[in-house]
Amino acid sequence: MKRTSFHRPMQNLKQIVAAVAVAVGSLAAAGSAQAAAQIVIINANAPGVGFNETTPATPVGGNNGTTLGQQRLIAFTYAANLWGAKLDSSVPITIQASFEPLSCTASSATLGSAGALEVFSDFPNAPKADTWYPAALANKLSGVDQSPTVADIRARFNSRLGLFPDCLPTSGFYLGLDGQHGAATDFVTVLLHEMGHGLGFQSFTDEETGEYFAGTPAVWDHFMTDNRTNTKWIDLSEEARVANAVSGNGLSWDGPNVNAAVPGVLGAAGVVAISGSSAGNAAGRKAFGEASFGPRITDNNVSGDIFPVVDQANGTGLACTTLNATNAKAVKGHVALVDRGTCNFALKAANVQAAGAIAMIVADNAPGDPAGMSGDDPTITIPSVRISQADGIAVKARLAYRTRTASNVVATLFGDASQLAGADSQKRILMFTPTTFQPGSSVSHYTTAASPNQLMEPSINGDLTHEVVPPKDLTLPLLKDIGW
Numbered sequence: 001m002k003r004t005s006f007h008r009p010m011q012n013l014k015q016i017v018a019a020v021a022v023a024v025g026s027l028a029a030a031g032s033a034q035a036a037a038q039i040v041i042i043n044a045n046a047p048g049v050g051f052n053e054t055t056p057a058t059p060v061g062g063n064n065g066t067t068l069g070q071q072r073l074i075a076f077t078y079a080a081n082l083w084g085a086k087l088d089s090s091v092p093i094t095i096q097a098s099f100e101p102l103s104c105t106a107s108s109a110t111l112g113s114a115g116a117l118e119v120f121s122d123f124p125n126a127p128k129a130d131t132w133y134p135a136a137l138a139n140k141l142s143g144v145d146q147s148p149t150v151a152d153i154r155a156r157f158n159s160r161l162g163l164f165p166d167c168l169p170t171s172g173f174y175l176g177l178d179g180q181h182g183a184a185t186d187f188v189t190v191l192l193h194e195m196g197h198g199l200g201f202q203s204f205t206d207e208e209t210g211e212y213f214a215g216t217p218a219v220w221d222h223f224m225t226d227n228r229t230n231t232k233w234i235d236l237s238e239e240a241r242v243a244n245a246v247s248g249n250g251l252s253w254d255g256p257n258v259n260a261a262v263p264g265v266l267g268a269a270g271v272v273a274i275s276g277s278s279a280g281n282a283a284g285r286k287a288f289g290e291a292s293f294g295p296r297i298t299d300n301n302v303s304g305d306i307f308p309v310v311d312q313a314n315g316t317g318l319a320c321t322t323l324n325a326t327n328a329k330a331v332k333g334h335v336a337l338v339d340r341g342t343c344n345f346a347l348k349a350a351n352v353q354a355a356g357a358i359a360m361i362v363a364d365n366a367p368g369d370p371a372g373m374s375g376d377d378p379t380i381t382i383p384s385v386r387i388s389q390a391d392g393i394a395v396k397a398r399l400a401y402r403t404r405t406a407s408n409v410v411a412t413l414f415g416d417a418s419q420l421a422g423a424d425s426q427k428r429i430l431m432f433t434p435t436t437f438q439p440g441s442s443v444s445h446y447t448t449a450a451s452p453n454q455l456m457e458p459s460i461n462g463d464l465t466h467e468v469v470p471p472k473d474l475t476l477p478l479l480k481d482i483g484w
Contacts, residue, residue, distance in 0.1 A: 011115055011197040011444045037087035037140075039080040039195075042096040042151055043073065050099030050159055051076070061176015071175040072099065072157075072187070078177050079191035082466060083199070086476055087484060089140035095198060096151035099159035104167035107344075111185060111460060113440065114155035114194035115202055120146050121216055127483055132218035134200045137483050153198030161185065170344075179466060183346075183376050189464050193455055196468070196475050200482050201456055202444040207245035208437060210238030219482045224431065224443070225254040227424040245443050248287070248369060248435050252428035253446075255481030261470040262420065262427055267451050269419035270297040272361075272385050276305075276408035278401040282394040289372040289448055291384035292461035293346045296451060298415030302359045302383055306409045308337040308399060309352065316341075319348040323355040332356030335411040337395065340365045340386065346375030349384045359413055360384040363392025369434040372448045376462040383413055422450030429474060432458050446474065 043051045053069035063078075065071035076097065087093075096117075102110040116134035120126075123142045126133065136152040139145050162172015162184070174181035177188060204218040205211065212221070221233040226244045232254070233241055244251050272288045290297060307330040309317030320343035323331065336357035338348050349360050359382050364370055370386045387395075398409050423429050430447035432438075441458040453461040455468060455475050468475040476484075 011113060011194075011202050011440055037084045037089040038092040039084045040092050040094045041073070041076055041080060042094060044096050044098040045069075050157075051097070053099075057175070061174070061178040061180055063175050063177050065175075068175075072173075075175050075177065075187045076191055079188045079195065079466075082188075082192065083195050083468070086468060087140075087199075087479075089136070090143055091136075091139035091145050093136045093139075093153070093199075094151040095153040095155055095195065097155040097157070099157050101160050102156065102158040104158060104160060106166050106169065107342075109158055109161055109168045109171075111161065111190045112155065112157040112194045114153060114197045116198055116200070117151055117154050118147055119204060119213065119218065128219060128222065130216060131222070132204050132213060132216055133483065134198070134202070134204075136198065137200050137219075141483055153195070155194050155198060157187075157190065157194075181376075181462075183462075185460065186464070188466055189455070189460060192466060192468060192475075193460070196456055196479070197444065199479055199484065201475065201478060205233065205241065207443045208242065208439075210236075210241035223253055223255045223481055225252050225428070226250060227252040227426070227428065227430075245433055246435050246437050247433050249424070249430050249433070249447070249449070251431040251433045251443065252424045252426075253431060253478060253481075254428050255478065257477035257480040258474055259428055261474055261477045262423055262429055265452075265470050265472070265474055266420040266423055266429070267296075268298045268415040268417045269421040269423075269449075270385075270451060271412075271414050271416050272297070272387065273412045273414075274306075274391075274395060274409065275412065276410040278398055278408035279410070280398050280401065282391070282398040282409070286387050286391050287370060288385040288387050289370040290451065291345060291349065291373040291375065291386075292453060292463045293373075293375045293377050294349060294380040294382055294384050296415075297383045297385065297413040298421070298451065299383075301412065301414040302335070303410060303412040303414075304333065304335045304358050306337050306361065306395060306399065306411050307331050307334045308396060309339075312339075318342050319351045319360075321351065323351055328355035333358060335359045335361060337361050337363060337392070337399075339363050339392070344375050345373040345384065345386075346377040346380060349375075349380050349382065350377055353380060353382050358382060359411065361392075361395075361411060362386040363396070364389040368436040371434075371459055372453065372457070372461060374459060374461055385413065422447045422454075 045051045055068040057068045118135045119132040120138035160167040173187040174184035204213040224233040272286045316339040319338040336352035432445040445458040446454045
């Protein structure tokens with residue numbers, strides 16, 4: 001049997017709300033989540049910190065803890081029980097966890113990170129020879145704890161989220177168990193996501209070099225597929241794996257359990273198309289990220305002339321405040337084009353909706369593929385999408401050719417029933433492979449084009465439930481593909 005510790009960066013779950021790009025302490029206590037698979041939580045925070053925080057807290061959403069630390073640990077145990085009920089293992093799954101300061105700004109944050117601490121190959125009952133398996137899965141398959149003194153999973157959560165003005169001050173963790181998080185960040189959802197990574201929803205191959213970890217492929221590599229050549233990663237060269245990891249939409253998961261579930265989970269693909277006699281080189285279907293608030297663009301067709309909001313001295317339009325008369329008149333009955341930045345996406349949508357816009361397009365303010373837009377506002381009734389910075393620049397340039405008789409730069413948002421949202425032409429779900437590599441996110445998540453939103457996308461979405469199975473979610477089917 002081969003065994004090795006896994007020291008590559010763990011997978012991150014981010015929340016990006018607006019302007020910017022969504023360690024081990026002494027063991028303090030352990031909690032056990034009893035279910036079909038037993039999950040043991042090892043509290044790695046020091047006294048008075050993180051899961052041991054003594055700040056008084058009011059019970060919320062079924063969480064009856066009376067301190068912040070108690071509520072965090074109760075939510076963790078609740079999420080562990082949800083996962084445990086879906087898994088089958090005679091060996092307890094151990095998760096060493098702590099709250100620590102993680103990367104964040106006033107408008108974006110890393111919510112948490114997690115991954116397997118060790119990987120194993122060629123253990124008794126290993127389904128594939130010379131193949132890495134994450135610790136918890138290796139233990140399940142062999143029936144024996146392969147490394148009794150080391151936790152299976154290491155998880156960290158952002159201790160500053162929502163508690164400081166420079167760390168998403170309006171989107172702190174909601175510690176209730178009922179999913180009624182509103183504009184806050186649902187901690188149970190974050191926990192389920194991070195545990196999913198630790199259970200095996202992660203790549204162990206170095207996507208920036210194409211090299212296998214310690215020279216050995218992982219079970220993950222047997223299912224990752226270049227959908228343009230229908231070639232598995234185990235059959236690709238290192239150079240081809242590198243290219244596939246930044247292919248935009250060229251990487252799919254090809255496993256029997258996920259493939260069988262995809263048609264019942266993913267809906268019709270949404271399309272954002274630019275057309276019109278003045279559209280010029282901006283015309284065509286655009287890559288986009290969809291909002292978690294408001295209606296999905298597949299629910300009904302929306303089409304209208306694009307009119308930009310201009311409320312900044314540099315000619316951009318942020319729509320972070322009520323639109324003035326000029327901008328309100330421009331967007332009324334039309335598709336409002338605004339710029340990403342300064343305030344959250346839902347506020348922008350609320351402001352252009354109040355002015356009479358029928359849809360909102362957000363132009364990104366940084367290079368790269370457009371991601372989804374998080375947020376929550378039940379009063380929003382117009383669809384909202386985000387396009388890339390390059391596409392936004394192209395559309396704005398064509399708006400200069402508008403005439404009095406025809407603006408003729410038209411956006412149409414609609415559903416294409418011939419395709420599934422987030423799937424390739426063979427109805428295999430796409431993985432997250434933006435053309436600019438994102439460490440900790442690329443490859444080890446589902447695509448942000450999936451609809452409905454999936455738990456294992458790289459950024460949290462406000463419409464997620466606590467489900468990990470079809471017909472809501474495709475996380476458990478992938479774990480079953482690798483051996484759970």
